[in-house]
Amino acid sequence: MPTVATKLTVADYTKSAPPTGGRWELRHGELVPVTFPSGLHYKLQDRLVTLLRSSAGDGWFIGMEIAFRPAPEHELWAADVAAVASNRWSAAGEDWLSSSPELVIEVLSPSNTATEMLDREQTCFRGGCREFWVVDPSLRLVRVTRNDGTWLTCAQDEEIPLTLIGGEPLLVSALFAV
DSSP states (O other): OOOOOOOOHHHHHSOOOOTTTTTEEEHHHHEEEEOOHHHHHHHHHHHHHHHHHHHOOEEEEEEEEEEEETTTTBBBBOOOEEEEEEEHHHHTTTTTEEESSEEEEEEEOOOHHHHHHHHHHHHHHTTOSSSSEEEEETTTTTEEEEEEOOOHHHHHEEEEEETTTTTTEEHHHHOOOO
16 A cells, blocks of 8 residues: 655744754745755845835845745745745744745755746746746846846846835946945
């Protein structure tokens, strides 16, 4: 008789010890080890936070490694960088953010796969995300996908529109000036 795999819940997650050299994310009911970011990865995250905070309109919280639950029971992830409406961020209090941030930004690491990024994007959209960015340090470009299915790829000398958070466009070259 075949056994049925049991999906872990967020409650199960809270009882799990972190792996050596990183932390866990709960993805579709499975614990997935996530390593700490490299120096370049962290610098890009920090640069994004700085640039977005200086450009965002009122009413936004911008941060990195923001934990959120894109679905209530079997998901607990952290966005490399995220923008969350301030009222939602305040309402979360000491708990993890329920549903996805409005803007989720992932900085690619060598271990990321295309399948993983597509799954992450789609799961975030199902959780209420409105824009999902993938920052590629190797190619020095940013792919912006919106929840309506439109997307654009912004290269070194191009600008990323910040209409979602009410800011002036972000020059890609300013991001990679780390």
